[in-house]
Amino acid sequence: DQQVKQNSPSLSVQEGRISILNCDYTNSMFDYFLWYKKYPAEGPTFLISISSIKDKNEDGRFTVFLNKSAKHLSLHIVPSQPGDSAVYFCAATDGDNLFFGTGTRLTVIP
């Protein structure tokens, strides 16, 4: 059973606008959350993370929000750029294992 879910397989956004990628999880023992970005024929690369003791973490154009009561996190990209087009994976850990979502393919249209 998938413990980390990304219910939107794909998302298209105009260049310059905001991209919002969503992720839900079921395990209340998860205490750290990460986002990875993946280009075709490459391995995933780490993007941004957040601890369960925080509700927001920002790094340049990327912001991750965590809502523990809803078991939901989201990644905001502002402004979106064509180079952001990739598959984005949400991941969560309980300290032992890292569980990934199924990914959301983001396409930023110039």
Place this chain on the structure above:
Amino acid sequence: NAGVTQTPKFQVLKTGQSMTLQCAQDMNHEYMSWYRQDPGMGLRLIHYSVGAGITDQGEVPNGYNVSRSTTEDFPLRLLSAAPSQTSVYFCASSYSGTVTYEQYFGPGTRLTVT
């Protein structure tokens, strides 16, 4: 720094054959792991190691063996390949002995079992 390297990039096996996927890192990372990526399933952890001589099972370990004799290398062995093992395999490493820190992934090995 080459980072995390994986060989081969592509492999086709017949059912029942065995093979070893190679993974090496030159960042002196203690933690290394293997994942498989399947359509609609995301990445799933197969095995991991928190240091030389120490390995443990992840979410989907059946049909795979690992060993960690050096800090740099973490090979993944398929004992008797099955079509269900057709997948893209990624090796990853990180500074910490836990998974909480960012992991560096290799470029992947695409395996097809016929």
